[in-house]
Amino acid sequence: WAEPLAEGAVILRRRARDEAAGLMTLVSEVSAQNPFHHRITPGGHRMSVAMTNCGNFGWSTDARGYQYSVQDSATGKRWPPMPERFRALAAACAAEAGFEHFQPDACLINRYEPGAKMSLHQDKDEEDLRQPIVSVSLGLPAVFQFGGFERGDAAQRVLLEHGDIVVWGGPSRLRFHGILPLKPGIHPATGAFRYNLTFRRAFR
Ligand code: MD5
Ligand code: FE
Structure with a gap:
């Protein structure tokens, strides 16, 4: 069931739990084509989170800055298509949270290893900030x-666990957010990692 976190932000606890194994198979297929990669920020720091993407556009960062692009700058290859199931x-979760007709054109896949974190930031590289972001957490909490x-x-602290989905829209689309350093552990579905899929509409 849908639980409001703040205006525009809805958490669907365990929403993806029953299909998590299928989602992880698709993550493996995507990363077999475009491997997870620790990108370097414009400030010269190596990100502790490893990333890949699927869909028409992928988010990445390099010396030039943050951007959405049709190809992986690390390999020069186009991103793999977004699986229909993703x-x-x-789209279903966005609708459950009140955002009808969400058509993502980008899916960023973050992989957290023990100690990996994401510092407080805003997501504002997308063209239309009225479109929500849907995030799916898999594996370690x-x-x-x-x-x-x-x-x-x-900042409030919220534990995100295996199968949790959050829809970030409305005023919550522009809140500062981050992830504290991942505690080591082993999860039956993902081993020593946490994965997070974020579905976005990068361009109108
Ligand atoms: C994560 N990823 O768990 C998070 C989930 C990212 C990122 O932050 O940029 O890859 S998405 C959380 C999010 C997105 C948009 C707005 C808000 C949170 N918010 O207003 O809190 O790897
Ligand atoms: Fe973010």
Whole structure:
């Protein structure tokens, strides 16, 4: 069932649990084509989160900055297509949260290893910020930081577990957020990792 976190943000606890194994198979297929990669930020830091993408566009970062592009700058290859099952799940969850007709054109797949984290940031590289982002957590649990609209605002902590889906829309689309360093562990579905899939509409 849908539980509001804040205006525009809805958590669907365990929504993907029963189909998680199928989702992980598709993640493996995507990463067999375009491997997970620790990207370098424009500031020269190697990200602790490893990333790949599928869909028409993929998000990445390099010396030039953050961008959505049709190909993987690490390999020069186009991103693999977004599996129909991914697209359908994202659209269904967006609708359950009140966002009808969500048609993602990008899926960023983040892989967290023990100690990996994501510092507080806003997602604002997409053209139409009225479109929500749907995120699917798989594997090891992580502590999510859900902040305000300024970097220094107090942040709530929310535990995101295997199969949890969050739809971030409306005013919550632009909140600062991050992930605290992942605690080591072994999860039956993902081994020593946490995966997070984010479905986005990068371009109108
Ligand atoms: C994660 N990923 O768990 C998160 C899930 C990212 C990222 O933050 O940028 O790859 S998406 C969380 C999110 C997205 C958009 C808005 C808000 C949270 N929010 O307003 O809190 O790897
Ligand atoms: Fe983000």
